[in-house]
Amino acid sequence: MARRLFHCPSCAHRLRFGAPVCGNCFQPTPIWNRRLPYWLAALVIPLLGLIVVAS
Numbered sequence: 206m207a208r209r210l211f212h213c214p215s216c217a218h219r220l221r222f223g224a225p226v227c228g229n230c231f232q233p234t235p236i237w238n239r240r241l242p243y244w245l246a247a248l249v250i251p252l253l254g255l256i257v258v259a260s
């Protein structure tokens with residue numbers, strides 16, 4: 206699976222997936238390059254479990 210999915214919008218450097226800043230120019234990377242926050246996963250996964258159990 207490819208790990209470098211996106212390019213920096215400022216310098217077109219290939220971004221490491223999950224990196225908060227570009228490795229070349231240190232500009233903030235797009236939000237879709239970030240990993241899913243753990244708090245969001247902790248919130249969503251039990252909800253999905255509830256939906257599966259309830260349906």
Ligand SMILES: [Zn+2]
Nearest residue numbers: 213216227230
């Ligand atoms: Zn850059």
